[in-house]
Amino acid sequence: MTTILGAIADDFTGATDLAGLLARSGARVSLRMGVPETPPDNTAPFEVIALKIRTTPANEALTLSKQALAWLRSAGAQRFYWKYCSTFDSTDKGNIGPVAEALMAELSTPQTIYCPAFPENGRAIFMGHLFVGRDPLSESPMKDHPLTPMRDSSLLRLLQPQVEGQVGLIDRLTVARGPDAIRDALAHLAHDNIAHVIIDAVADEDLATIATATHHMPLLTGGSALAQPLPGLLTREIGQTEPFTPPATAPETVLLSGSCSAMTNRQVAAYLATGAPCFQLDPLSLAEHGPQPALDWLSRQNLQQAPLLYATADPQSVAAAQTKLGQTRAGQIVEDTLAACATTARGHGARRFIVAGGETSGAVTQALGITRLDVGREIAPGVPWCFAQTGGHPVALALKSGNFGAETFFTDALTALEPE
Numbered sequence: 567m568t569t570i571l572g573a574i575a576d577d578f579t580g581a582t583d584l585a586g587l588l589a590r591s592g593a594r595v596s597l598r599m600g601v602p603e604t605p606p607d608n609t610a611p612f613e614v615i616a617l618k619i620r621t622t623p624a625n626e627a628l629t630l631s632k633q634a635l636a637w638l639r640s641a642g643a644q645r646f647y648w649k650y651c652s653t654f655d656s657t658d659k660g661n662i663g664p665v666a667e668a669l670m671a672e673l674s675t676p677q678t679i680y681c682p683a684f685p686e687n688g689r690a691i692f693m694g695h696l697f698v699g700r701d702p703l704s705e706s707p708m709k710d711h712p713l714t715p716m717r718d719s720s721l722l723r724l725l726q727p728q729v730e731g732q733v734g735l736i737d738r739l740t741v742a743r744g745p746d747a748i749r750d751a752l753a754h755l756a757h758d759n760i761a762h763v764i765i766d767a768v769a770d771e772d773l774a775t776i777a778t779a780t781h782h783m784p785l786l787t788g789g790s791a792l793a794q795p796l797p798g799l800l801t802r803e804i805g806q807t808e809p810f811t812p813p814a815t816a817p818e819t820v821l822l823s824g825s826c827s828a829m830t831n832r833q834v835a836a837y838l839a840t841g842a843p844c845f846q847l848d849p850l851s852l853a854e855h856g857p858q859p860a861l862d863w864l865s866r867q868n869l870q871q872a873p874l875l876y877a878t879a880d881p882q883s884v885a886a887a888q889t890k891l892g893q894t895r896a897g898q899i900v901e902d903t904l905a906a907c908a909t910t911a912r913g914h915g916a917r918r919f920i921v922a923g924g925e926t927s928g929a930v931t932q933a934l935g936i937t938r939l940d941v942g943r944e945i946a947p948g949v950p951w952c953f954a955q956t957g958g959h960p961v962a963l964a965l966k967s968g969n970f971g972a973e974t975f976f977t978d979a980l981t982a983l984e985p986e
């Protein structure tokens with residue numbers, strides 16, 4: 567089937583988040599891990615390509631996102647979505663703005679919008695400032711993120727240094743006046759050469775209004791929630807699509823957590839409290855002794871008890887590891903170890919993988935050689951169970967964004983696959 571919306575996500579959990587919200591419509595959504603090496607085949611009306619470019623050097627991010635765009639265009643897509651984190655995670659140099667600008671150039675479109683709001687998960691934008699729950703972004707736990715600490719809440723100040731064009735704002739007062747007011751504001755801003763327009767949204771109703779006003783634009787950018795209304799707005803073009811029926815998977819499970827978000831810390835603590843088998847990974851000890859002790863522990867576990875391996879730690883421990891090893895090396899050691907755990911677990915029969923963290927999910931799915939996933943039912947807003955093949959077996963994967971899910975997420979994910 568011809569693809570009508572092609573999306574590019576800057577990390578793997580961000581991609582599953584977007585795919586899950588698009589799939590709420592009932593439309594078939596296909597998720598590709600990395601740019602497919604083969605031409606489009608058996609495509610879905612909604613195609614999402616997951617990249618791992620949130621923190622890579624900008625030139626690598628640009629190359630990959632342009633390749634992804636070319637693949638989506640050859641699948642038939644004429645409208646495109648650039649998905650980044652609802653907390654606008656990026657380094658000082660990018661990559662949100664540079665990728666948006668590159669995609670705009672490829673699509674010959676002079677203007678796009680930026681709307682990372684995700685009200686269901688407590689992300690709101692007001693007067694261009696991003697809030698996490700009731701806190702400005704820079705006062706939220708995101709200020710301590712291991713790779714992209716967010717120390718400013720103004721999306722205008724965050725975006726302007728990342729782009730060559732001018733940044734502007736459509737604020738909540740305009741959004742409240744409806745789609746025509748948004749379209750007029752975009753036209754006025756375009757007249758003033760404002761290429762990058764941040765749009766306020768504090769509730770799902772705002773996102774529906776914004777999507778109604780902008781779904782004709784060749785390129786939209788934002789978090790996942792702005793995309794949720796798009797299938798409905800495009801339904802007239804695609805008609806009904808076959809619902810996806812998830813395959814059965816064996817119950818052997820492994821949980822792998824490399825996220826150090828405040829929420830994942832609470833989720834790991836809650837899982838430890840259940841008495842499930844758990845193994846803590848320490849980057850300093852991994853640097854000295856390598857991954858073998860963890861792999862040996864994992865090999866001894868009964869995977870029906872869903873063991874957890876976690877590097878999840880509080881900000882002080884993360885900072886201590888980064889001081890000794892450097893930020894990149896500390897992250898890489900953990901990602902490599904959790905990736906090795908995934909392949910070891912598969913070798914021991916694991917067919918369900920619950921993974922916390924975007925970078926971590928990228929490392930795990932790459933190690934498992936998974937290139938395509940079908941998107942199933944959500945466990946929590948923005949976290950669906952996804953289904954794929956690896957090593958000749960059907961497997962289920964839950965790739966959880968660091969901040970998403972309730973405190974009981976890990977057990978919620980386990981029970982979500984039990985027969986009703």
Ligand SMILES: Nc1ncnc2c1ncn2[C@@H]1O[C@H](COP(=O)(O)OP(=O)(O)OP(=O)(O)O)[C@@H](O)[C@H]1O
Nearest residue numbers: 712825877879884897900901923924925926967968
């Ligand atoms: N104890 C630790 N010390 C230092 N770095 C760590 C530690 N544990 C994990 N890391 C690294 O921190 C990074 C966490 O990023 P990841 O994207 O996986 O999680 P997240 O940012 O919380 O999730 P998301 O991107 O979905 O919000 C990874 O590179 C991981 O390897």
Ligand SMILES: O=C(O)[C@@H](O)C(=O)CO
Nearest residue numbers: 579580583651652924967
């Ligand atoms: O938008 C979000 O918050 C998530 O989908 C994400 O990108 C986490 O990596």
